[in-house]
Amino acid sequence: DAGVTQSPTHLIKTRGQQVTLRCSPKSGHDTVSWYQQALGQGPQFIFQYYEEEERQRGNFPDRFSGHQFPNYSSELNVNALLLGDSALYLCASSLGLNMNTGELFFGEGSRLTVL
Amino acid sequence: AQRVTQPEKLLSVFKGAPVELKCNYSYSGSPELFWYVQYSRQRLQLLLRHISRESIKGFTADLNKGETSFHLKKPFAQEEDSAMYYCALKLGRGSTLGRLYFGRGTQLTVWP
Numbered sequence: 001d002a003g004v005t006q007s008p009t010h011l012i013k014t015r016g017q018q019v020t021l022r023c024s025p026k027s028g029h030d031t032v033s034w035y036q037q038a039l040g041q042g043p044q045f046i047f048q049y050y051e052e053e054e055r056q057r058g059n060f061p062d063r064f065s066g067h068q069f070p071n072y073s074s075e076l077n078v079n080a081l082l083l084g085d086s087a088l089y090l091c092a093s094s095l096g097l098n099m100n101t102g103e104l105f106f107g108e109g110s111r112l113t114v115l
Numbered sequence: 116a117q118r119v120t121q122p123e124k125l126l127s128v129f130k131g132a133p134v135e136l137k138c139n140y141s142y143s144g145s146p147e148l149f150w151y152v153q154y155s156r157q158r159l160q161l162l163l164r165h166i167s168r169e170s171i172k173g174f175t176a177d178l179n180k181g182e183t184s185f186h187l188k189k190p191f192a193q194e195e196d197s198a199m200y201y202c203a204l205k206l207g208r209g210s211t212l213g214r215l216y217f218g219r220g221t222q223l224t225v226w227p
Contacts, residue, residue, distance in 0.1 A: 003158075004158075031213070033213075033214065035217075040124075040219065041219050041220075042119075042121075042201050042203075042217030042218050042219045042220050043159070043201070043215075043217045044217070045214045045215065045216070048213065048214060055213075056213070056214055058214070090159070094213065096213075103149075103161045103164070104161070104215060105160075106158045106159040106160070107158065108158050109158075
């Protein structure tokens with residue numbers, strides 16, 4: 001089991017551009033959450049997808065959007081990139097909407113640099 | 116608003132010394148608390164959860180609702196414990212809000 005896989009691992013964009021990050025959850029998991037981790041900070045919740053719908057959203061602008069596919073994989077899209085969007089983007093998967101065990105399985109992240 | 120505070124950004128101890136990583140939270144309901152750990156060049160992973168009352172790798176953590184704390188402790192630190200530790204809060208059992216609120220993390224270094 002490869003666990004949670006994310007791509008790309010690193011990418012560099014310029015202000016105003018758009019970016020798409022991808023995530024495949026751990027085998028057997030059906031819920032995908034995305035977190036943003038700025039340098040020196042803990043992960044901050046962006047949103048959660050379950051049954052191909054956004055179920056919860058953190059305090060992030062509409063420039064951040066996502067999608068979940070029938071195979072449970074997910075994408076995170078960020079439009080009109082700002083310098084402040086530079087961060088490590090973590091995908092986490094779990095089983096069930098309520099994350100009953102409380103355990104999230106994280107990917108290694110996609111490091112986005114906005115110049 | 117829910118918040119998790121880890122007051123120490125960095126913590127250094129010598130091998131064999133006791134270690135305590137502090138975590139305080141603010142939440143008016145009944146929380147679930149977790150410790151996640153990230154070893155060098157590895158992904159973030161769950162270390163332990165308060166509802167399990169378990170000891171993992173010699174670490175324990177007790178939820179103190181009166182002090183709203185969930186400090187992580189180990190009586191004898193080992194070099195392999197060096198890592199970044201994150202305290203995380205989930206909003207109560209049965210809640211549909213299956214998200215975690217993380218603290219900023221504490222980098223633990225255990226010197227030989």
